[in-house]
Amino acid sequence: MGSSMExxxxxxxxxxxxxxxxxxxPLSLNIPKPLFPIAGQPMVHHPISACxxxxxxxxxxxxxxxxxxxxxxxxxxxxxxLKVPVRYLREDKPHGSAxxxxxxxxxxxxxSPSHIFLLNCDVCxxxxxPEMLEAHRGYGxxxxxxxxxxxxxxxxxxxxxxxxxxxxxxxxxxEKPETFVSDRINCGVYIFTPEIFTAIRDVSSQRKDTATLRxxxxxxxxxxxxxxxxxxxxxxQDILTPLAGKKQLYTYETMDFWEQIKSPGMSVRCSxxxxxxxxxxxxxVLASGDGTRNAIVIGDVYIHPSAKVHPTAKIGPxxxxxxxxxxxxxxxxxxxxxxxxxxxMENAMVTNAIIxxxxxxxxxxxxxxxxxxxSKLGVTILGDSVAVEDEVVVTSSIVLPxxxxxxxxxxxxxx
Amino acid sequence: MKALILxxxxxxxxxxxxxxxxxxxxxxxxxPMILHQIEALKAVGVDEVVLAINxxxxxxxxxxxxxxxxxxxxxxxxxxxxxxxxxxxxxLARDKLVDGxxxxxxxxxxxxxxxxxxxxxxxxxxxxxxxxxxxxTKVDEPSxxxxxxxEESTGKVERFVEKPKLYVGNKINAGIYLLNPSxxxxxxxxxxxxxxxxxPKIAASQGLYAMVLPGFWMDIGQPRDYITGLRLYxxxxxxxxPAKLTTGPHIVGxxxxxxxxxxxxxxxxxxxxxxxxxxxxxxxxxxxxxxxMRGARIKKHACISSSIIGWHSTVGQWSRIENMTILGEDVHxxxxxxxNGGVVLPHKEIKSNILKPEIVM
Numbered sequence: 108m109g110s111s112m113e114x115x116x117x118x119x120x121x122x123x124x125x126x127x128x129x130x131x132x133p134l135s136l137n138i139p140k141p142l143f144p145i146a147g148q149p150m151v152h153h154p155i156s157a158c159x160x161x162x163x164x165x166x167x168x169x170x171x172x173x174x175x176x177x178x179x180x181x182x183x184x185x186x187x188x189l190k191v192p193v194r195y196l197r198e199d200k201p202h203g204s205a206x207x208x209x210x211x212x213x214x215x216x217x218x219s220p221s222h223i224f225l226l227n228c229d230v231c232x233x234x235x236x237p238e239m240l241e242a243h244r245g246y247g248x249x250x251x252x253x254x255x256x257x258x259x260x261x262x263x264x265x266x267x268x269x270x271x272x273x274x275x276x277x278x279x280x281x282e283k284p285e286t287f288v289s290d291r292i293n294c295g296v297y298i299f300t301p302e303i304f305t306a307i308r309d310v311s312s313q314r315k316d317t318a319t320l321r322x323x324x325x326x327x328x329x330x331x332x333x334x335x336x337x338x339x340x341x342x343x344q345d346i347l348t349p350l351a352g353k354k355q356l357y358t359y360e361t362m363d364f365w366e367q368i369k370s371p372g373m374s375v376r377c378s379x380x381x382x383x384x385x386x387x388x389x390x391x392v393l394a395s396g397d398g399t400r401n402a403i404v405i406g407d408v409y410i411h412p413s414a415k416v417h418p419t420a421k422i423g424p425x426x427x428x429x430x431x432x433x434x435x436x437x438x439x440x441x442x443x444x445x446x447x448x449x450x451x452m453e454n455a456m457v458t459n460a461i462i463x464x465x466x467x468x469x470x471x472x473x474x475x476x477x478x479x480x481x482s483k484l485g486v487t488i489l490g491d492s493v494a495v496e497d498e499v500v501v502t503s504s505i506v507l508p509x510x511x512x513x514x515x516x517x518x519x520x521x522x
Numbered sequence: 523m524k525a526l527i528l529x530x531x532x533x534x535x536x537x538x539x540x541x542x543x544x545x546x547x548x549x550x551x552x553x554p555m556i557l558h559q560i561e562a563l564k565a566v567g568v569d570e571v572v573l574a575i576n577x578x579x580x581x582x583x584x585x586x587x588x589x590x591x592x593x594x595x596x597x598x599x600x601x602x603x604x605x606x607x608x609x610x611x612x613x614l615a616r617d618k619l620v621d622g623x624x625x626x627x628x629x630x631x632x633x634x635x636x637x638x639x640x641x642x643x644x645x646x647x648x649x650x651x652x653x654x655x656x657x658x659t660k661v662d663e664p665s666x667x668x669x670x671x672x673e674e675s676t677g678k679v680e681r682f683v684e685k686p687k688l689y690v691g692n693k694i695n696a697g698i699y700l701l702n703p704s705x706x707x708x709x710x711x712x713x714x715x716x717x718x719x720x721x722p723k724i725a726a727s728q729g730l731y732a733m734v735l736p737g738f739w740m741d742i743g744q745p746r747d748y749i750t751g752l753r754l755y756x757x758x759x760x761x762x763x764p765a766k767l768t769t770g771p772h773i774v775g776x777x778x779x780x781x782x783x784x785x786x787x788x789x790x791x792x793x794x795x796x797x798x799x800x801x802x803x804x805x806x807x808x809x810x811x812x813x814x815m816r817g818a819r820i821k822k823h824a825c826i827s828s829s830i831i832g833w834h835s836t837v838g839q840w841s842r843i844e845n846m847t848i849l850g851e852d853v854h855x856x857x858x859x860x861x862n863g864g865v866v867l868p869h870k871e872i873k874s875n876i877l878k879p880e881i882v883m
Contacts, residue, residue: 436806437788437805437823439823439839439858441858453806454806454807454808454823456823458858470790471808473842475860477877498808498810498827500844500860502877503877
């Protein structure tokens with residue numbers, strides 16, 4: 108690996124805050140989005156456990172603007188489990204991803220790390236972090252981005268970039284362009300040397316100067332909407348775009364899976380991706396069964412040890428069942444996330460859906476959708492404590508918490 | 523006594539079921555529709571039934587051969603080569619209906635299901651001494667039908683009003699008649715309407731009487747009415763012959779199960795379900811307001827409501843069939859499929875969901 112023993116590495120995971128992730132409603136009404144279970148583990152657990160593979164990892168910081176208490180239990184549990192200190196740093200307000208990093212620069216640099224990983228929490232990928240670190244060392248720049256090739260049609264939803272095919276240098280970067288630039292996109296996973304703080308400081312002080320200049324000279328100064336606070340620094344527009352082509356930033360292309368978990372529907376897809384990764388990395392966490400003593404299990408399925416699943420049920424592929432859920436006789440589950448304390452009664456079927464905490468699904472009921480993960484009603488979502496009565500069919504719908512459904516619904520949002 | 527059953531044409535309204543069998547042979551409550559009528563006629567002493575038919579008479583006669591022997595009743599066909607309306611077929615079958623005894627004969631419409639109170643009708647006919655008796659039934663929306671205006675106390679019919687805009691009465695022609703042979707003298711051999719031409723003539727000569735049909739009445743010529751008709755029919759069985767209905771811990775409401783059908787553990791069946799001969803209903807199945815025809819198989823944990831499952835079809839595990847889904851003969855629905863109002867032609871396999879009512883060719 109060529110890493111010297113003294114060099115320490117830290118990882119920073121940006122978790123956002125309650126005013127972010129509104130697209131994750133109604134599930135984010137109950138729980139911070141980073142703690143929503145994907146493949147049976149909180150979303151943030153996947154990047155955290157990937158960090159564990161980084162050599163000489165000294166510390167993991169979660170940076171966001173949720174209340175501290177929302178992360179307290181999780182942070183202490185995961186620190187114990189991984190034997191790596193994990194600390195939640197609360198921003199007083201959103202600073203942007205570069206600004207957030209900069210805001211906590213003294214803490215982050217406490218152990219004088221040689222490298223800093225920066226990961227977005229709502230990214231779902233195999234996080235090839237040790238490989239990135241090694242590539243980054245070889246490039247000799249101040250930062251390396253994880254990139255992936257996507258279809259030209261979908262590229263414009265992300266940061267599009269052009270890299271030198273030989274040196275992998277980042278030549279051009281543009282966030283969500285209107286016209287096609289490149290089919291390579293930014294995965295939201297970075298590694299930096301501490302020089303990144305200088306780059307962020309420069310943007311911040313430049314902005315202060317411009318603001319002062321405007322204040323004395325320009326009519327634009329009267330329009331507060333165009334003014335960005337000096338300490339709000341976006342990584343993409345403010346750092347990556349200007350530094351592209353200056354031999355400072357490089358790319359590392361992953362050939363593995365990559366998705367962004369913006370909507371609840373995508374969490375079902377990402378749950379499946381992580382479950383299939385478990386098949387390779389930790390098959391012991393996956394359930395199995397042939398219908399004799401345990402339920403029939405098809406494909407990759409996670410069942411929490413405290414969940415009770417009747418042997419006549421048939422589960423999978425891509426199902427994750429959380430703590431204390433009860434799955435009755437003759438139940439069929441396909442491509443779904445069943446959250447804590449859910450009860451699914453006999454002969455019910457759930458497919459392409461998320462069943463919220465403490466919800467109940469009646470006998471011969473059916474909760475379903477077409478499984479178009481990135482469309483608004485492509486996955487049926489039941490919020491917390493929703494009751495679906497016997498024989499009711501819920502198709503391609505979103506149901507907010509504490510509702511009882513006694514008639515079938517299709518393509519509806521139920522407030 | 524003789525009887526004429528007006529069978530008519532292709533039964534297009536009851537497709538896709540009538541793509542496999544002529545309409546009178548489509549099962550209703552576990553037996554071909556026409557057998558309900560033939561058995562009722564046999565019960566009041568009819569010894570010969572003439573079927574007025576213009577489509578596939580061979581199929582009908584072949585099928586009915588067995589029943590001729592079993593019920594000891596003669597069944598013949600009178601084939602129309604062109605549509606003869608509602609009265610023309612009577613003229614066409616004249617020679618078969620007139621045997622010189624002078625006895626009146628029945629005329630039944632094959633689309634109609636009721637308790638067939640034919641004995642009462644004979645008594646009614648004898649009591650008024652007129653030339654013709656018709657059954658009438660009370661409906662909620664008379665403006666959709668031909669209304670029979672009659673003298674309430676005697677039943678003497680004054681006139682017929684087709685689809686009245688203003689309320690003239692709520693009794694409509696139920697499609698069950700008892701006619702003296704002399705009525706045939708009033709019908710020419712041409713396409714003609716019994717309601718518009720023949721009955722008004724008889725009414726004018728004070729010879730037409732109407733009897734209000736006791737019990738239920740339903741025209742089951744289309745799927746929605748077929749399912750409603752089954753409910754009414756089973757309600758009536760509950761009152762008259764409750765022993766014919768199935769009972770048990772997994773049965774809710776009125777359910778008719780053929781003795782050769784098999785039902786698994788943990789099912790919940792009913793209300794208003796008919797399960798035909800040789801059907802297999804596996805464990806954990808839920809059936810309500812539906813008909814499962816001869817030879818069909820419903821696999822584990824499936825749920826079917828307000829639908830018709832055609833002959834020898836199969837419904838896969840955890841499938842959900844509802845909202846006027848009609849599966850034609852030999853249709854196979856894969857496991858875990860959802861059908862909301864799918865109308866499926868015979869011999870198809872359904873491998874993807876039908877989310878909104880549509881026809882699968």
